[in-house]
Amino acid sequence: MSHHLFFPLFSLIFFLLLFSVTSRQNSYRILKSSSSSSSSSCPLNFKDVKPLLQLSNVNPSNDLDSNCASILGVLRIILSEYLNLTGSFYPPLNLAESCWNSYDSAVDSFIPGFKIRSSCGFRTQWISEGCMNISTKSEFEKLVQPDLNDVVSNCNQSLYDSFCATCLTSIATMRISYLTGANNGNISDCTNMPFIYVSGVINQYGPSDPGTAKCLLSLDLSSDENGNSLKKRLLISLISVVSFVGLCCFIGGFFYYLRLKKEKERKARRKRRMGRVGSGSGSNLQSINGSTHLIKYSLDEIKQATNKFHRDNLIGKGGYGNVYKGVLPNGADIAVKRFKNCSAAGDAGFTHEVEVVASIRHVNLVELRGYCVATTNLEGHQRLIVCDLMPNGSLHDHLFGEFASEKKLSWPIRQKIALGMARGLAYLHYGAQPAVIHRDIKASNILLDENFEAIVADFGLAKFNPEGFTHLSTRVAGTLGYVAPEYALYGQLTERSDVFSFGVVLLELLSGKKAILSGNDEQGQPLLVTDWAWSLVRKGHILDVIEEEMPELGSDQIIEKYVLTAVLCSHPQLYARPTMDQVVKILETDLPVPCIPERPISFTAELEDIERSFSNNGFGHFSIY
Ligand SMILES: *[C@@H]1O[C@H](CO)[C@@H](O)[C@H](O)[C@H]1NC(C)=O
Ligand SMILES: *[C@@H]1O[C@H](CO)[C@@H](O)[C@H](O)[C@H]1NC(C)=O
Ligand SMILES: *[C@@H]1O[C@H](CO)[C@@H](O)[C@H](O)[C@H]1NC(C)=O
Numbered sequence: 001m002s003h004h005l006f007f008p009l010f011s012l013i014f015f016l017l018l019f020s021v022t023s024r025q026n027s028y029r030i031l032k033s034s035s036s037s038s039s040s041s042c043p044l045n046f047k048d049v050k051p052l053l054q055l056s057n058v059n060p061s062n063d064l065d066s067n068c069a070s071i072l073g074v075l076r077i078i079l080s081e082y083l084n085l086t087g088s089f090y091p092p093l094n095l096a097e098s099c100w101n102s103y104d105s106a107v108d109s110f111i112p113g114f115k116i117r118s119s120c121g122f123r124t125q126w127i128s129e130g131c132m133n134i135s136t137k138s139e140f141e142k143l144v145q146p147d148l149n150d151v152v153s154n155c156n157q158s159l160y161d162s163f164c165a166t167c168l169t170s171i172a173t174m175r176i177s178y179l180t181g182a183n184n185g186n187i188s189d190c191t192n193m194p195f196i197y198v199s200g201v202i203n204q205y206g207p208s209d210p211g212t213a214k215c216l217l218s219l220d221l222s223s224d225e226n227g228n229s230l231k232k233r234l235l236i237s238l239i240s241v242v243s244f245v246g247l248c249c250f251i252g253g254f255f256y257y258l259r260l261k262k263e264k265e266r267k268a269r270r271k272r273r274m275g276r277v278g279s280g281s282g283s284n285l286q287s288i289n290g291s292t293h294l295i296k297y298s299l300d301e302i303k304q305a306t307n308k309f310h311r312d313n314l315i316g317k318g319g320y321g322n323v324y325k326g327v328l329p330n331g332a333d334i335a336v337k338r339f340k341n342c343s344a345a346g347d348a349g350f351t352h353e354v355e356v357v358a359s360i361r362h363v364n365l366v367e368l369r370g371y372c373v374a375t376t377n378l379e380g381h382q383r384l385i386v387c388d389l390m391p392n393g394s395l396h397d398h399l400f401g402e403f404a405s406e407k408k409l410s411w412p413i414r415q416k417i418a419l420g421m422a423r424g425l426a427y428l429h430y431g432a433q434p435a436v437i438h439r440d441i442k443a444s445n446i447l448l449d450e451n452f453e454a455i456v457a458d459f460g461l462a463k464f465n466p467e468g469f470t471h472l473s474t475r476v477a478g479t480l481g482y483v484a485p486e487y488a489l490y491g492q493l494t495e496r497s498d499v500f501s502f503g504v505v506l507l508e509l510l511s512g513k514k515a516i517l518s519g520n521d522e523q524g525q526p527l528l529v530t531d532w533a534w535s536l537v538r539k540g541h542i543l544d545v546i547e548e549e550m551p552e553l554g555s556d557q558i559i560e561k562y563v564l565t566a567v568l569c570s571h572p573q574l575y576a577r578p579t580m581d582q583v584v585k586i587l588e589t590d591l592p593v594p595c596i597p598e599r600p601i602s603f604t605a606e607l608e609d610i611e612r613s614f615s616n617n618g619f620g621h622f623s624i625y
Contacts, residue, residue: 028213033507034174037579043091044078049106052077054209059108061537068120073105073219075127076192080200080207087137089193094127102126131190140197152476155198155216164215164542168433169359171198171216191431209257221527267268279556294358295370295386302326302372302384306336316394316444333389336371337342337458357459360432363422390455392448395505397510399443410551411559414509418562419587420454425502426580428459429495430436437493441501442482442515443508481515481528485572492574499507499577507533510563512547530570537567550596561586564593572599 037203038475056070082321083089091099101380107114117124134140141148156165171194175480198217199207207213210221279305305326306313316323321339328334351373358368372384395401395417421441438445438459448456484500486492504515507529519526536544543556545563553559564588576597585591 016192034233036495042085042095042102044099044102045084045085046078046102046106047079048208049074049078050109052221053107055210056219058107060064060111064119065110067114068116070115070219071103071120072122073213073217075103076196077199077207077215077219081567082194083196083200084206087142089130089135089137091129093125096124097148099127103417129189131193133401134193137197137201140193144194145462151198152202156204158209159203159211161216164211165433167198167215169356170435171195229258255362261312293366294355297370297372297384297386299372299374299376299382299384301328302336302386304329309338311497333391335387335389337382337385337387347383354385356434360436360459362424362427362431364420364454364456365427365453365459381387387457389446390454391450394444394457395446395448395509398448399508400514408453408512408547408550409509411553414550415554415562416452417446417448417454418509419500419584422449422503422580422584422587424454424456425498426584428456429498429580435495436500437495438484438498439447439487439493440479441498441505442479443505446505479515484574490493494574494581496574496577499569499580499583500571500574502580502583503528503566503571503577506562506566507545507570510547510559510566511545512550530567530572533563533570537596561593564596568593568596571596573597 043322044472052074056074058067058074060068062070079090082091084391100122104114104116107116116122127369132528134143145149150170151167154170157167159167195216196207199212202240203212206213207217208221213219213221303309305328306324307326309322309324313324313326314322314336315325324336324338326334326336351371354368354371361367366387368385368387370386372382374382376382391399392398393403425438425441428438436459438456440458441456445456445458447457449455458543471567477514482501482504484497487497487500507513508515511529511533513529513532515529517529517532531543536542542560542563545566546553546559565578565583569577578594586593
């Protein structure tokens with residue numbers, strides 16, 4: 001304890017520093033009592049908002065985006081507390097104006113003259129507009145009732161690190177009941193409503209707990225850059241004026257000692273907290289398993305259902321395995337996917353992956369019913385997943401397969417299928433936690449339910465995309481004709497590779513032609529539907545892409561929009577393709593399709609390279625219809 005030896009001056013400095021550090025840790029509580037002006041008419045409570053703005057480091061020297069993000073995050077805390085207190089998600093529309101004004105005046109003491117709405121691009125009414133027609137806690141709970149228990153068991157705890165991920169997974173599960181599209185950026189829209197609900201109502205530490213705020217509201221309340229660093233800097237410069245260089249070294253030592261001590265304290269506190277959580281809610285693994293409703297089938301049950309994987313029950317073949325139809329004893333029709341070449345070694349990973357996939361639910365994504373893992377002497381190791389059988393088969397069946405000779409799909413049905421596919425994929429990319437890249441979108445993976453709603457299947461094979469960044473993959477998985485050039489050639493995998501495949505499927509849907517046209521072009525090379533469509537579009541013959549004799553055709557303008565979107569999505573250059581979110585917006589609204597950039601070289605020239613890369617690596621994943 002070297003500081004006992006120091007002169008009074010040093011003791012003074014020491015206490016000042018100590019104060020600066022402890023006051024920082026307690027700043028939220030200390031400042032909580034110092035209330036700010038609040039409008040009597042706005043029902044939101046902006047009294048406690050200043051310490052939060054300070055802890056989230058709102059200040060004039062930050063860039064606008066990070067200030068707006070922090071301000072929005074703090075607003076979500078206020079809305080969460082409001083929800084907890086009143087049972088309403090947001091204030092009535094006629095008070096929206098006064099709420100913004102109260103918030104403006106609170107922010108004013110951090111950034112003088114800051115007008116949140118005009119600076120951050122929020123409209124007045126957004127603070128009072130939620131998701132669809134939900135405005136109260138009970139309305140929300142009625143919708144998500146079946147999933148509520150999982151959310152409570154996974155999110156009513158300290159949400160640091162892995163606990164955050166578990167909670168987010170169950171929130172992703174909960175959202176499916178009603179969410180029809182991601183709507184990032186709004187205040188309590190479909191994307192944010194579940195987070196506001198969980199942080200305000202479910203989590204026992206509440207929205208202003210740093211762990212909860214960070215996990216659920218994307219708000220950092222414990223960054224090292226916040227509030228008091230200014231105070232600390234001021235103090236340091238003061239000290240440096242009055243002290244010699246040598247003394248500064250001692251002060252440096254103090255800093256080091258204090259930080260070390262603080263870190264130790266923080267770790268100890270964290271450990272205590274973890275311990276409490278660990279003993280309180282039982283094994284973490286259990287709660288993950290509990291978050292889905294998967295059934296673990298025995299191999300005998302599956303064999304009985306599929307007539308021992310009889311050839312007549314085979315309904316699909318793919319690189320990863322075959323798909324069989326079957327009937328359970330209770331009469332339910334199921335589809336069973338039987339994976340090829342399994343070894344017992346990967347079972348833990350497989351069951352975990354199945355659990356995560358099962359937790360991703362959306363009306364346009366296939367829902368897993370259960371799975372089976374077994375080893376027999378005769379058949380070796382078996383891994384199977386079970387879903388409901390779709391009564392209308394796949395898009396491939398309707399365009400090119402067993403239903404193709406029947407009535408052609410009408411334009412309104414095709415439009416619905418296109419939108420459903422786009423929404424399902426947008427959810428995989430931007431709504432699901434963790435984000436998923438499908439990697440094998442093709443017509444036979446787009447299933448159709450009894451109302452011809454598109455159901456995207458087979459994303460179970462997708463590798464989870466770490467943090468959503470571009471990464472290189474060593475094994476290319478996909479189907480010839482659908483796989484994006486950059487992925488096939490360089491293994492570069494991004495969401496935009498899915499956008500490419502989506503564009504190809506959309507072209508198939510519009511034109512009734514396969515991804516690789518059976519007729520060759522003039523040079524005797526196989527012709528891709530993307531090149532064929534692009535050549536027509538470039539000549540201005542956009543409507544010629546549409547399949548002949550399609551019933552109930554819509555207006556030329558709308559049809560052209562679909563064709564242009566498909567051509568844009570299947571652009572060989574990755575940067576030219578829109579995101580799935582943008583695709584949904586373009587197809588749903590009057591938004592125009594962006595310009596289609598000219599293509600670099602004929603894509604067919606690259607086809608040989610692609611084929612060569614397959615045969616060299618001996619991948620078994622590619623299949624051509
Ligand atoms: C919202 O409520 C209105 C009237 O009650 C209804 O017409 C509309 O369809 C509802 N919208 C949604 C998305 O449920
Ligand atoms: C937010 O919601 C409003 C209407 O509620 C909508 O007009 C706007 O486009 C949305 N903003 C974003 C960024 O999604
Ligand atoms: C969360 O846990 C706390 C403490 O165990 C409990 O008091 C509270 O009722 C729980 N909240 C919910 C929504 O279950």
